[in-house]
Amino acid sequence: xxxxxxxxxxxxxxxxxxxxxxxxxxxxxxxxxxxxxxxxxxxxxxxxxxxxxxxxxxxxxxxxxxxxxxxxxxxxxxxxxxxxxxxxxxxxxxxxxxxxxxxxxxxxxxxxxx
Amino acid sequence: xxxxxxxxxxxxxxxxxxxxxxxxxxxxxxxxxxxxxxxxxxxxxxxxxxxxxxxxxxxxxxxxxxxxxxxxxxxxxxxxxxxxxxxxxxxxxxxxxxxxxxxxxxxxxxxxxx
DNA sequence: AGTGAGTGCAACCCATCGGTTGCATTTTTT
DNA sequence: AAAAAATGCAACCGATGGGTTGCACTCACT
Numbered sequence: 001x002x003x004x005x006x007x008x009x010x011x012x013x014x015x016x017x018x019x020x021x022x023x024x025x026x027x028x029x030x031x032x033x034x035x036x037x038x039x040x041x042x043x044x045x046x047x048x049x050x051x052x053x054x055x056x057x058x059x060x061x062x063x064x065x066x067x068x069x070x071x072x073x074x075x076x077x078x079x080x081x082x083x084x085x086x087x088x089x090x091x092x093x094x095x096x097x098x099x100x101x102x103x104x105x106x107x108x109x110x111x112x113x114x
Numbered sequence: 115x116x117x118x119x120x121x122x123x124x125x126x127x128x129x130x131x132x133x134x135x136x137x138x139x140x141x142x143x144x145x146x147x148x149x150x151x152x153x154x155x156x157x158x159x160x161x162x163x164x165x166x167x168x169x170x171x172x173x174x175x176x177x178x179x180x181x182x183x184x185x186x187x188x189x190x191x192x193x194x195x196x197x198x199x200x201x202x203x204x205x206x207x208x209x210x211x212x213x214x215x216x217x218x219x220x221x222x223x224x225x226x227x228x
Numbered sequence: 229a230g231t232g233a234g235t236g237c238a239a240c241c242c243a244t245c246g247g248t249t250g251c252a253t254t255t256t257t258t
Numbered sequence: 259a260a261a262a263a264a265t266g267c268a269a270c271c272g273a274t275g276g277g278t279t280g281c282a283c284t285c286a287c288t
Contacts, residue, residue: 007142007146009139009143012139012142012143012146013139015136015139015142016136016137016138016139016142017137018137019133019134019136019137019142020133020134020137020138021137022129022130022133022136022137023130023131023132023133023134023135023136023137024130024134024245024246025123025126025127025129025130026246028121028126028129028130028133029123029126031211032121032126032211032214035211035214035215035218036214036217036218037218038218038222041264041265042264042265043263043264043265051246051247051248052247052248052249053264053265054247054248054249054266054267055246055247055248057265057266058245058246058247059246062245075254075255075256075264076254076255076256076263076264076265077255077263077264077265078264078265078266082215084212084215087208087211087212087215088212090208091205091208091209091212094201094204094205094208095205097145097146097149097201098198098201098202098205100146100149100150101149101196101198101201103150104149104150104151104152108152138275138276140276155234155235156234156235157233157234157235165276165277165278166277166278166279167234167235168235168236168237168277168278168279169276169277169278171235171236172275172276172277173276176275189234189284189285189286190233190234190235190284190285190286191233191234191235191285192234192235192236229288230287230288231286231287231288232285232286232287233284233285233286233287234283234284234285234286235282235283235284235285236281236282236283236284237280237281237282237283238279238280238281238282239278239279239280240277240278240279241276241277241278242275242276242277242278243274243275243276243277244273244274244275244276245272245273245274245275246271246272246273246274247270247271247272247273248269248270248271248272249268249269249270249271250267250268250269250270251266251267251268252265252266252267252268253264253265253266253267254263254264254265254266255262255263255264255265256261256262256263256264257260257261257262257263258259258260258261258262
């Protein structure tokens, strides 16, 4: 009898790759760059970073599959933009977990005080 | 001239392993179990899951190194408990990123309207 | 004291990840 | 038309990750 907001196994399977995409320092710094610096190309992004352009491309593909980033071709360049919706999803998942904990604490407290 | 709330490289290096720990369906379901079911032992947790006890142990160690979980010995058993503080950290990191995006949007809007 | 439950430790396997190098392809630009 | 910029594709490499099996160890319980 789980609440509709609970973290069902189906949701976990959606959440896992999302958090996994966030679980890399290089990718996080890419997200920061795309947030602060607006839409950018791969070469521009790899200019900031220590690793090669192809490595950055791979990271962007991971972020893209996680839905955190989107790309559009513009002539010979490919422009990458941040996708805020998916970040909101991640936030929701954390909130659900946190809420689950609070509920458990409350019922434990009720049990003790009973 | 970054704001004190900004996502500095140092913060990214702290955030990455945290999100990485959350980036696995098995680990997420462990966290859910520890949230809802209260403190539990490894054997109890592995009873719910499809994978072996040793696999669960490894996952718990990963969660522990990320600070998401804590263990205390109690006789011959080891009790694992959820650690809500670290989840709050993760939430903060997401909020910072989200805020970074909002600020960029606002200044872009100001630029266009100028 | 001895049996069994709960863990810990270590080796091993295969898949994936992060990264590289090299070269082909497509658009600009002059 | 030719050179240069931006990207795509593919092979390869070492390290890490998730998982397993097997066995040793510690502690509770009768």
